[in-house]
Amino acid sequence: MSSLNGRAKIEIRGATKTYEAKTGPVHALEDVSLEVTAGELVCILGPSGCGKTTLLWAMSGLHALTRGEILLDGSPVTGPRPAEIGMMFQDANLLPWRNLRKNIEFPFEIKKRPVDEARIEMLLREVGLEGFDSSYPRELSGGMQQRASIVRALAPDPGVMLMDEPFGALDAFTRDEMNLLLLRLWSETSKTIVFVTHNISEAIFLADRVVVMTPRPGRLAQIFEIALPRPRTVDMTFAPSFIELIQEIKHAVESGTQQPVGAE
Amino acid sequence: MSEVPHELRDEIPSFDEGSTHHDQGAGDWSGLTSVRGAKSTLEIGTVVAIAFGVFFGLEAILRLTDTPAYIFPKPTAVVRALTDDFWLQYGQHLWVTLQEFFIGFAIGSTIGLILAAVITQKPFVEKVVAPYIIILVVTPMLALVPFLRVSLIQGVSMWPIIAAVALASGPMVLINASTGFRRTDLAKIALARSYGATTFQVFRKVRFPLALPMIIVGYMVGAIFGLLTAIGGEMVSASEQGGLGHQLIYFSSLIRMENFGAVLLIIEALGLSIYFVFYFIGKRWASWET
Numbered sequence: 001m002s003s004l005n006g007r008a009k010i011e012i013r014g015a016t017k018t019y020e021a022k023t024g025p026v027h028a029l030e031d032v033s034l035e036v037t038a039g040e041l042v043c044i045l046g047p048s049g050c051g052k053t054t055l056l057w058a059m060s061g062l063h064a065l066t067r068g069e070i071l072l073d074g075s076p077v078t079g080p081r082p083a084e085i086g087m088m089f090q091d092a093n094l095l096p097w098r099n100l101r102k103n104i105e106f107p108f109e110i111k112k113r114p115v116d117e118a119r120i121e122m123l124l125r126e127v128g129l130e131g132f133d134s135s136y137p138r139e140l141s142g143g144m145q146q147r148a149s150i151v152r153a154l155a156p157d158p159g160v161m162l163m164d165e166p167f168g169a170l171d172a173f174t175r176d177e178m179n180l181l182l183l184r185l186w187s188e189t190s191k192t193i194v195f196v197t198h199n200i201s202e203a204i205f206l207a208d209r210v211v212v213m214t215p216r217p218g219r220l221a222q223i224f225e226i227a228l229p230r231p232r233t234v235d236m237t238f239a240p241s242f243i244e245l246i247q248e249i250k251h252a253v254e255s256g257t258q259q260p261v262g263a264e
Numbered sequence: 265m266s267e268v269p270h271e272l273r274d275e276i277p278s279f280d281e282g283s284t285h286h287d288q289g290a291g292d293w294s295g296l297t298s299v300r301g302a303k304s305t306l307e308i309g310t311v312v313a314i315a316f317g318v319f320f321g322l323e324a325i326l327r328l329t330d331t332p333a334y335i336f337p338k339p340t341a342v343v344r345a346l347t348d349d350f351w352l353q354y355g356q357h358l359w360v361t362l363q364e365f366f367i368g369f370a371i372g373s374t375i376g377l378i379l380a381a382v383i384t385q386k387p388f389v390e391k392v393v394a395p396y397i398i399i400l401v402v403t404p405m406l407a408l409v410p411f412l413r414v415s416l417i418q419g420v421s422m423w424p425i426i427a428a429v430a431l432a433s434g435p436m437v438l439i440n441a442s443t444g445f446r447r448t449d450l451a452k453i454a455l456a457r458s459y460g461a462t463t464f465q466v467f468r469k470v471r472f473p474l475a476l477p478m479i480i481v482g483y484m485v486g487a488i489f490g491l492l493t494a495i496g497g498e499m500v501s502a503s504e505q506g507g508l509g510h511q512l513i514y515f516s517s518l519i520r521m522e523n524f525g526a527v528l529l530i531i532e533a534l535g536l537s538i539y540f541v542f543y544f545i546g547k548r549w550a551s552w553e554t
Contacts, residue, residue: 062454080460087458093451097473097552110459110469136552156459 009038009160009192010059014068017054027217028054031068034211034220038159041186041193043203044211047253051218052196053164059194060087060162072160082111086158088166092145094137094152101133104152116155123151127181143174147181154185163195167202176234179205183232200246200253201237204228212249214256221256224249334519342525353511353523354530360507361494361534364422368429369490373483375430376437380479381467384445397442400435406496413501422505425497432493433486440482444475477550484542491534 017029029051036042044052058065059072061080070077072084094103104124108115124130127147137145146167153161167175179202186193197203203210210224224245228236236242319339325331326338333341346354383390405428412424448471456466498509508527515524 057454060458062457080458082458082460085458087455089451089455091451093455095452095470095473097476097550106456106469107459110456110461110465138552 007038008035008071009040009073010034010036010194011071011074012055012059012068013071015055015058015065015070016067017051017058017063018066029058029065030217030219032213032218032220033068034223036192036194038192039190040208041195041206042209042211043195043197043207044213045197045200045203045249045253046213046218046221047198047215049218050213050215052198052213054218055213056162056164056194056196060085062087082107082156082158084158085160085162086153086156088149088153088161088163090165091169092137092142092149092166094145094148096137099134099136100129100140100148103137103148104155106152107156111156113156116157119157120151120155123154126185127151141174142170143177146170146174146178150178150181150185154189159192161191161193163193165196165198168197168199175199175202180234182206183230187231200249201242204242204245204249205232205237210249212252212256214253219256222252224252333521335521337521337525339525341522342529345520345522346526346529354508354527357506357508357511357527358530360422360505361498361509364425364429364494364497364507365491367422368426368494369433369487371426372430372432372434372490373437373486376434376482376486377441377479379434380438380441380445380482381472384442390442390446397435397439400431401439403431404496405429405432406493406500409497409501424501425494425507428497429490429494433490436486436489437479437482440485441475441479444478444482445471447474447478449474477546477553480542480546480550484539484546487538487542488535491531491538495531 012032012034015029015032016027019026019028032051032055034042044055046052054063057063059070059077061077064078072081094100095106098106101120104120105115121130124132127150129144129147129151132140132144132148137148140148149166167178170178182193183206195203195206204224204226205228207226210226212221212224213219214221226245228242323339326336337345383393408431409424409428412427452470452474453466456470461469494507495509495512498507499513508531511527512524515521515527
């Protein structure tokens with residue numbers, strides 16, 4: 001593992017993506033540039049349609065950019081790089097016809113690699129899912145499904161985790177629990193994480209930096225450094241300074257948005 | 265609602281594969297397989313009691329009214345006729361029908377399944393082919409048996425009927441399996457691709473399992489249509505190789521209604537076996553979808 005301490009793990013250079021819609025070209029991403037340091041946790045925040053998911057999918061190599069490039073460890077991302085990138089999707093995205101264990105082994109199966117039993121056992125214990133190997137997703141709660149999905153993403157031990165609103169569908173309590181779990185795993189594994197969300201307090205709670213994006217065209221509006229000490233606790237989210245930061249970021253989102261926020 | 269263009273919504277960005285459509289289409293026969301079956305001992309007991317009631321009730325009425333067998337045979341007479349000289353009157357014909365059914369169904373369903381997997385790869389191909397599948401589905405293939413016998417496949421072999429069974433069951437499998445393959449879950453495909461899955465791996469590990477419940481429905485409906493076609497085909501083509509359908513015509517022309525009833529019982533048992541085979545296959549392989 002090449003240690004790029006302080007150097008960019010992920011480098012986004014002038015990322016632009018245009019879709020052909022019936023009404024003409026749509027600018028999903030317009031000249032977005034960003035650097036993510038190794039071991040950093042960056043949240044990309046913005047309202048629906050700001051291109052944050054489009055950007056994340058481009059970073060994972062799932063789709064190509066119209067212009068610009070994305071570098072991972074200095075080499076351009078042109079397709080999925082499963083050894084280096086673990087992707088988490090909206091909802092748990094488990095395969096309903098596989099039991100929990102088979103779901104977690106899915107990445108190994110695709111790559112035709114031997115299953116890392118010890119690591120999976122360790123992760124299952126870590127997230128409190130031991131003993132549920134043979135349960136099917138429909139038998140598990142939303143939080144348990146999401147924890148299984150985290151284990152699946154971490155099992156192949158990728159250096160980078162790209163997370164696309166993974167906790168969006170969970171209730172507020174379960175979401176807090178998941179955020180704490182994510183922070184704990186992150187502090188233990190020193191992964192580089194890019195986390196997409198539209199929830200301001202979630203973004204602040206998790207991130208070293210919050211990157212605010214605004215829609216039409218999807219572009220980077222502002223970057224906030226989050227100075228909150230670690231380890232973070234849920235209590236911190238009730239502090240006046242935290243609330244102030246939420247307001248400040250909310251203004252940043254609104255000022256770049258033509259329509260009032262919350263008009264969806 | 266926001267006026268965010270569809271392409272910009274955050275749910276799932278569209279990439280090359282393009283549109284996803286979730287409509288179940290005209291070929292959704294899933295209702296056929298979702299009949300709620302008896303579960304508890306009380307329910308099963310009641311089902312059995314009704315069967316006994318009908319059997320003996322019918323017997324009693326027919327005895328009391330002294331109805332002649334050519335109008336309606338007594339249930340006990342039908343059962344007696346069934347055991348009487350079984351192989352000669354029914355067994356060898358059952359064997360003929362089974363051969364026609366299994367060979368025809370194997371050919372038809374395999375072609376239907378492969379075609380479904382192929383045409384659903386491209387929405388254009390699927391849309392163009394769809395009307396022709398509907399035409400195939402609504403065509404009564406057993407009506408083709410006499411035509412097939414004189415034109416395509418000469419002689420008195422089973423092959424005209426096998427062809428009709430294949431033509432009847434194939435489109436049923438095709439239309440249902442297409443519905444299944446159309447249910448592409450972009451997030452699950454993206455998941456597989458993010459782990460570096462090849463197109464074939466995506467098919468085998470995501471698209472096929474996702475389609476499997478509908479494929480099983482297609483096989484069940486196709487098998488039942490195939491059996492009906494095999495028996496109907498035997499009825500419409502006076503032939504020397506026999507078959508259960510042939511025996512139906514034969515016994516009814518001789519007004520041997522007990523034997524006729526016995527043949528019907530065998531066909532009933534065949535149809536029920538098909539239903540239960542696919543019911544249990546569905547329970548085993550597609551129970552994740554309730």
